[in-house]
Amino acid sequence: MKKILTIILDIIVLGVTWTGIFLIGLHLFGVDPTIVTSGSMYPTIPTGSLCFINTRYPYEDLKVGDIIVFKEPKQKVIHRIIEITETEIHTKGDANHHVDGLPTTRRNYYGKYLYSLPKIGYLIYNLQSTSGKVIFVVTLIFLYTTCYLLNKKKKEVTTKK
Numbered sequence: 659m660k661k662i663l664t665i666i667l668d669i670i671v672l673g674v675t676w677t678g679i680f681l682i683g684l685h686l687f688g689v690d691p692t693i694v695t696s697g698s699m700y701p702t703i704p705t706g707s708l709c710f711i712n713t714r715y716p717y718e719d720l721k722v723g724d725i726i727v728f729k730e731p732k733q734k735v736i737h738r739i740i741e742i743t744e745t746e747i748h749t750k751g752d753a754n755h756h757v758d759g760l761p762t763t764r765r766n767y768y769g770k771y772l773y774s775l776p777k778i779g780y781l782i783y784n785l786q787s788t789s790g791k792v793i794f795v796v797t798l799i800f801l802y803t804t805c806y807l808l809n810k811k812k813k814e815v816t817t818k819k
Contacts, residue, residue, distance in 0.1 A: 688714035698751025
């Protein structure tokens with residue numbers, strides 16, 4: 659039973675560690691994870707999805723039909739391009755009936771949508787709260803400590819034989 663518990667804890671710790679390394683790597687290559695908090699892009703991107711945005715995608719290479727992220731005064735918005743003019747881009751959410759009131763320009767363009775993972779954004783969103791951060795850190799400390807103690811005990815038993 660202890661061996662199974664050790665294996666499960668090792669897998670969890672490795673998973674958390676590699677996920678962190680993966681996210682840092684994405685950031686270094688200009689990919690930014692963003693959480694979708696509205697249903698404006700449903701069904702293409704459901705509410706609660708974790709989206710990956712290429713923040714280095716050139717503004718001039720965008721085409722009608724691309725999904726982009728742009729900054730509004732208080733938030734980032736993920737919508738589809740429906741028209742491109744000489745000076746601005748017009749967007750609309752797939753679930754919306756009207757074109758966005760704020761056109762996208764080079765100044766408020768953030769990046770191009772790459773991919774999304776449904777429902778993962780809910781977890782990330784909750785982890786960003788103060789209580790979520792505390793729970794996450796305490797859980798990590800518990801997991802690492804438990805793995806360390808189980809491995810230490812295993813080495814002691816092996817050494818005594």
